Every structure is written in structure tokens, then in C-alpha cells.
Amino acid sequence: MAITDRTRKSLWAKSGNRCSICKTELFSNKVDSEEFNIGEECHIISSKDNGPRHKPNISDYDLFDNLILLCRNHHREIDELTDTYTEELLRYIKLNHEKWVQTIINNAINSQKKAQPKFLTRITSGKDLLNIVSDSHGYRTDYDEIENEEDAEYIGGVLQDLVDYGDISGMVETYDKVKMGFELNKLLKDLEEKGYYLFGEKGIERMKFSNGETDKWSIATLVIKKKDSSEIIKVDLNESDKNANA
Template sequence: MAISDKTRKFLWAKSGNRCAICKAELITSTVSFDEFNLGEECHIISSKPTGPRHIPSLEEYDNYENLLLLCKNHHKEIDELTDTYTEELLRYIKTNHENWVKNTIKDAIDKEQKDEEPKFLSRITSGKDLFNIINEVYGYRTDYDDIKSEEEMNFIGGFIQALIDYGDISGMIEAHDKVRIGYELQKLIDEIENKGYYIFGERGLEPMFSHQPKSDKWTVATIIIKRKENPEIIKIDLENLANE
């Protein structure tokens, strides 16, 4: 009995077009858009009496539970090294791989949905709070409204540079100096607000390598400078909200 189209489609879908062992993509396209199928539907238990891991009493050899999607190299390997690739190990590989496919797709969807969600940052009004955001971070993410004059450019640029300079030395100074920096930052906040701006920010963890989301994470400070009249700013009356 041959593998049915329904079983074949189910196997490829659950396996995510990937080899269950090396995770290689099995159907690939060339520059000319020709497709090459590098995958093979492998039997965990062979139907042939002399085949790998054969069990004569098995009722159905071509059902989904007895099939594993592999690349050609690993198909050859599991059928030659039967002492290593036992039935139990191959069933574990199958289950583990299909869970990996499911979780990888779920993580990608969750990340995409999260990226689409609006990002809300709190307004920073305290020099101490601002220092706590930049204290001993490994990176900075800054943004600001479009610059309209050279004076504005110098002021905004100087403010951001001062934050980065304070953050860079924060791990090398004593407690007294940290208090002093908080005081200096408070004066900068007051000055920038007098010029018509608000400061928003947060401290967070991000992957060290953007192409490796599960790599080690480092602390990053996000600082955003917006004009007070910017329509993106949402004002919430927390006191009235708490009383509702």
C-alpha cells in the first residue's frame, strides 16, 4: 500500500518543509524559480522483511505515525546505522521536530503581532529616574522630532550626547557622583521642557545579535524627545483613572 496524498500532505505540513534531523529546507527554488525537492518520506519501521527496524506484526506501514520527513543524507544515515537510530529514537526525533516547527511558527506570529502593537513610553520628569534608565547600559536607542533650526539641532544633539556620556561613565563612579549626575540631569530636563519638549524613556533587555533572537541579552536605554504639541503624545489622568 502506497502513502496516500492526504498522509503525504499532513507529513510535509507538520514537518514544516524541513529535515527532522538537520532542519534543512527540503523544497528550494533557484534564481530561475525552478523547484528542487530534496526531501524523502522515510519509514520508521520498514515494511520489507530485510528492511531497517522491520516489525512483521505491524498492521499499517504507510500511515503518518510511521513516517519521518528527512533529507536524502539523513535518510541514508538512519537506514544504515540502525543500532543508533532505533525506533524509539526516531519517534522521539519526529515528535521533537514537529513540536519545534509548531513552536517556531507560533513564536514568529507572536513576535509579528507584538511588533505591530503600539509602544507606550512613560514621560520622564525626574533626573534620578533618567539616570536609572541610562545607568550602566550597553546601548542606547534615541529618537526625536524633526529638527527645524540649527539652535534646536545643537540643543537636542547636546542633550543626547550628555545622556550617553553620563551613561558611559556611570559604572565607574561613586555613589556621590551618581547623585550629582541625577541633579545635573534634572536641570537638563527642566531646561528641555522650558524649550517646549517632553522626554520619554525606558530601560529594557534586547538580544545582543538582532538575527539571533535567543542570544544573550544586554541592557538598552531608550530615550525619545517629543515636542509638547506632538499628537502622538497621549495624556492620561492617572488620579481620575484610579477613582473610576
């Protein structure tokens, strides 16, 4: 079997484009203005009989849980020093690195909340919504106070669906994206029928890592508000046109 596009996207996204051991950036365009990639998708347990940490009778060696993202140097190191880099140690390194990346993203999002624009545009098109969530590295979500369990399950489900659409959007063809836009359009209509509006935007934010390096990440902001929320500002565009022509 081979690593699927979905597994590959998850591995790179959860690893933050960084080596799980040394944290170096793996894919960049900073050298001579040409893109280069020093990242390698490495197996914790090798499928080869004489491979590093091999175990027989595993149905699929290319699943996400058996993969760790590393730079070339550390890939070579873990495969040569198998007594040091045991299966248990590599799983520990993988888990801690992915938690580190998530912490970096969450901290950056939380620290920049005050800097976010006070006004978000209401989203009325599934196509526009797909453009916002597509290929985002992180999501900033918010919603009005939930008053009952039914609404909590519904709003939570909607936000999770939006994140899921964003995660898989980069792995599908144009035909599927059109269908996804149609499904998101239905989601928006259902949301409105239940008394809610969705507001959002996509922005590029600078993330700072513990080694002092910074990187630009795409963050989608999604906010669900009740239709009667006092925070919603309604603008009469027809009235604005009249004033402009006066």
C-alpha cells in the same frame, strides 16, 4: 601608569565582551553557574624594553588606543608571533572588531524597532533618568522633526549628554551618582522650558552574533517629543481614581 577604570570600561564595552580575534565570549556565568573571566586587556605596544612590539618614549602605554581585548590564548599568540601580529595588523583587528560589535548592536536595535512598546513613560526625575541610562550597552534614540539649526544643536547635545552620562555612570561612586541625578534633573527642566518632553525606558534585548551565539544586552530607549506633539497621550490620573471609586 595603570589602566584607568574609564579606559577599562570603554575597552570592554566597545569590544562587546568578545575576543577581538576569535569573537568568543570572555566573561560569562554559564559554566557550573559560577562566573568566570577569560578576557585579558592586552597592550599593542609593550612598555617593556624587551616586550612585544616595544617602542620607547611613549608617555602612556595604558591609553585606550594601545589596548586590545583578547582571550588568553590569543593574548599569548600575539605576543609570541610578533612577526605575524605587527602593530599595524593589531590596530586593524581592533578597529574592525569594534566596528563589528557596533554593527551587531545597531542591527539588533533596528530589527526590533517594530517590537518595541508603543507607549513610553515620560521621565520627570533625574534619578529615574540616570537609572535608565546607567550601564546600558546601547541606546535607541528618536526625536521630533527639527525645524532649525539651533534646535538641532540643542537636541543633539542633550542626546549626546545622556549617552555620556550612561557611559561614565558605572565608574563613579554613590556620591557622584547623586550629583549626576541632580544635573540630569536640571537637564529635564531645561528641556521642558524649551518646549520638549523626554520619554524612555530600559530593556533587555537579545543580540545574535555571526557565529550563531546570542547574548543579552541592556538597551536604553530615549525619545524627545515636542509638548504639543499629537503622539503624546495625556492621562488624567485623578479621573481614573474617580472612575475606580465610582
